[in-house]
Amino acid sequence: MTTTAPRPVVVGHDGGYASSGALRYALAEARRGAAPLRIVHAMPLRTSAFVDLPVLAEELDAERRQVEATLRAEASRLAGDVAVQVVTCHGAPASVLLGSAEDARLLVIGREHRTGLRRLLGGATTEDVAAHATAPVAVVPEGWHDAQTPRQRILVALKEPAHSAELLGAAFRRAEQSGAIVRVVHAWQPDDRVSGDRPDAWTPQALLVERAASAIDDLLRPWRRAFPGVIANVEVHLADPRTDLLEESAAADLVVLLRGEAPVFGPHLGGVLRPVLHAADCPVLLVPATSGQLPPLDLELERAGTMLR
Incomplete structure (x- = not known):
């Protein structure tokens, strides 16, 4: 063999x-x-x-x-x-x-x-x-050292269900090895503009947050079954994704982000990945997207504001 x-x-x-x-x-x-x-x-x-x-x-x-x-x-x-x-x-x-x-x-x-x-x-x-x-x-970061006190938290920046399997798989496997908690964060800035096809005028933001958290919990269900020893929490924030993730990274051992398809020439990391990559308080793991995708989040949530980009 x-x-x-x-x-x-x-x-x-x-x-x-x-x-x-x-x-x-x-x-x-x-x-x-x-x-x-x-x-x-x-x-x-x-x-x-x-x-x-x-x-x-x-x-x-x-x-x-x-x-x-x-x-x-x-x-x-x-x-x-x-x-x-x-x-x-x-x-x-x-x-x-x-x-x-x-x-x-x-x-x-x-x-x-x-x-x-x-x-x-x-x-x-x-x-x-x-x-x-x-x-x-x-x-x-240049000052990283494996002897430093672990924070016991792996931060997953989740934009949408598409490619969530890659992100959650990487995070849960590492959490099982290290005993860390998985903290799944989804952040977006609500759009104050109101038009006939947008839910902003009649949908309370608290309800949007609740629906997003519920949708993410559904995504986590099979991973929690596969990794019963891993604790996973969900946070949905109405905030600038860049600022939110940088603040969250201060309490994490690792930030896990999805990297989409890149152009043939030159870097293209987007408005969130780039600042997190250069300024996060801990190592950042970029997981490349594969061809497999899941359906997008509730379209009402997409229309409610700008999600992680």
Whole structure:
């Protein structure tokens, strides 16, 4: 009987302190899933017509070996029984990471801190990778450490029933492993405009909230049966989704979000995913949408305001 080798956890490492949290998170995930860890380092290649290429190749190879040795030393200090592979490639960081993670079960990257002109000229690696990876992507703050006191809460940002199976499945499995509570949050801003085909004029907001909570409870029912040891709570908020999720992340160990289909070129994460990705107080897990979908929420709820986007 043949056995299939476990797919690796892949982590991007830029060689600096900013990647230390991502490395620790990736090691914890690899250990949790009995999977190998692949550390990927991209080495941008910038050359000139006045540079002697044979000499440059020797210097680049020496630099690559030095980077590999440094990363291996750091990994061996933290890895324990996790099998570690180090990969260094010349190329744009986003392209290198995406190419190296085609077989990954999880791709882990550190939160990017470049802003303004530096981010515009150098590209947004975090957003490019998060938008286009085929595997789930975890974005980790640089200060993350697995020794910190757990908050015992996994936050699920639920926009609509479509693709809720991916989100809830990821959250319940992690909650079962860690003993955390699943907190499912759905937020939208009511639209004050009133017209003949909108329920705002005659439907109390409290009733809309009650209906949304009931619909989400229905979605949770099979997951609660499958994971009887996991406690799951539902919160429906009339609030700006971005502000609401950032506030909720302060009491969570992990935020789980759905990532929709990305365009062929450039990142496209939407008005909620982007700020949460860059400012959440804990790691953020982006789960890619699949082709399977469920019916949308009550259309009256959709018409009542702007839901998570």
